[in-house]
Amino acid sequence: MAQPITYSPAYTLVPTYECFNRCSYCNFRVQPGTDYWLTLEQAKRKLNTIKAIEVLILSGEVHPQSPRRPHWLQRIYELCQLAIADGFLPHTNAGPLSFEEMQQLREVNVSMGLMLEQLTPSLLDSVHRHAPSKYPKIRLQQLHWAGQLQIPFTTGLLLGIGETEADWEETLVEIATLHQQYGHIQEVILQPHQPGEHQSFTGRACDDATLLKAVGLARRILPTDIIIQIPPNLVQSSEMLIACLDAGARDLGGIGPLDEVNPTYPHHTLKTLASLLESHSYTLTPRLPLYPQYDGWLPPTLQKKVQPWRARLAAVGKND
Ligand SMILES: O=c1nc2n(C[C@H](O)[C@H](O)[C@H](O)CO)c3cc(O)ccc3cc-2c(=O)[nH]1
Numbered sequence: 001m002a003q004p005i006t007y008s009p010a011y012t013l014v015p016t017y018e019c020f021n022r023c024s025y026c027n028f029r030v031q032p033g034t035d036y037w038l039t040l041e042q043a044k045r046k047l048n049t050i051k052a053i054e055v056l057i058l059s060g061e062v063h064p065q066s067p068r069r070p071h072w073l074q075r076i077y078e079l080c081q082l083a084i085a086d087g088f089l090p091h092t093n094a095g096p097l098s099f100e101e102m103q104q105l106r107e108v109n110v111s112m113g114l115m116l117e118q119l120t121p122s123l124l125d126s127v128h129r130h131a132p133s134k135y136p137k138i139r140l141q142q143l144h145w146a147g148q149l150q151i152p153f154t155t156g157l158l159l160g161i162g163e164t165e166a167d168w169e170e171t172l173v174e175i176a177t178l179h180q181q182y183g184h185i186q187e188v189i190l191q192p193h194q195p196g197e198h199q200s201f202t203g204r205a206c207d208d209a210t211l212l213k214a215v216g217l218a219r220r221i222l223p224t225d226i227i228i229q230i231p232p233n234l235v236q237s238s239e240m241l242i243a244c245l246d247a248g249a250r251d252l253g254g255i256g257p258l259d260e261v262n263p264t265y266p267h268h269t270l271k272t273l274a275s276l277l278e279s280h281s282y283t284l285t286p287r288l289p290l291y292p293q294y295d296g297w298l299p300p301t302l303q304k305k306v307q308p309w310r311a312r313l314a315a316v317g318k319n320d
């Protein structure tokens with residue numbers, strides 16, 4: 001039987017592009033005060049037009065001490081509620097949250113995420129010089145809290161931002177250790193840095209050969225129940241995409257109309273991806289934003305929303 005390669009049929013909602021961090025590779029952020037926040041009415045209109053399972057809530061960040069922070073969190077909470085009411089399954093990555101904020105969002109998310117990027121503190125002198133949220137200790141704390149709160153979690157490494165291969169290893173070993181402690185890391189994204197139109201970082205793109213090497217290393221270091229995810233629109237050639245699958249990547253992440261982080265790199269159509277995979281004995285297969293072994297971690301109200309989707313995917317699978 002062909003090896004399934006999963007993806008999440010997803011639509012991204014952006015509560016705000018404003019962000020108090022200035023990661024120099026970012027093409028997403030705008031200066032605080034220059035952006036209107038997404039209203040519930042606008043979000044509702046968008047959700048009415050889409051076909052997806054996951055709603056990915058991806059946000060710029062309001063400073064933890066800002067008086068606007070509670071309002072920002074409330075808006076994210078309500079966007080998740082809206083997505084659930086419309087039958088979608090939310091996954092939020094809004095940067096580092098306090099324990100209480102995570103506890104709150106846990107009620108309305110089937111999984112959550114935060115990239116570790118890289119643990120090496122050396123990046124605080126370069127790409128993360130003006131990004132207090134990217135302190136490795138803050139991000140690690142977040143992953144511990146997610147474990148304590150039993151939140152199915154997605155994390156990952158951003159590759160090609162000035163780190164070394166030894167840095168990859170350190171970050172991957174730490175993820176493996178966290179997972180041994182809590183069992184909550186469902187997938188690890190290996191995200192190759194790709195330059196966009198707004199960033200100030202002048203480093204080159206992370207090339208395919210580098211990504212392939214990282215996939216191999218991750219597969220050797222991470223426990224086998226952690227799925228390795230790579231974004232197909234950021235891989236430069238189809239041969240290399242297949243090589244990454246051969247090296248152990250098993251998931252293509254959220255695929256939807258627009259990659260909000262890297263809008264200059266459109267996704268291939270599902271048809272193109274499916275036929276490419278088919279010709280190499282892989283089968284493109286939709287999945288939910290949480291893996292089945294975590295269903296029991298969810299509040300009962302969310303479990304009820306997940307069950308019909310599981311049934312639908314199972315029925316589709318049987319028709320193949
Ligand atoms: O379409 C995207 N999805 C991104 N996703 C979503 C991801 O592809 C899927 O939604 C998750 O796999 C949900 O299971 C992220 C999720 C995270 O938790 C952390 C970072 C990312 C980054 C991206 C991204 O750059 N583009």
Ligand SMILES: C[C@H]1O[C@@H](n2cnc3c(N)ncnc32)[C@H](O)[C@@H]1O
Nearest residue numbers: 025026027115158191192193194261
């Ligand atoms: C949401 C995630 O998107 C990633 N991210 C941010 N900017 C870029 C870029 N230019 N290329 C690739 N990934 C990027 C970071 O890893 C962040 O955590």
Ligand code: SF4
Nearest residue numbers: 019021022023026029
């Ligand atoms: S990558 Fe995230 S934290 Fe960094 S500037 Fe962009 S939106 Fe802000």
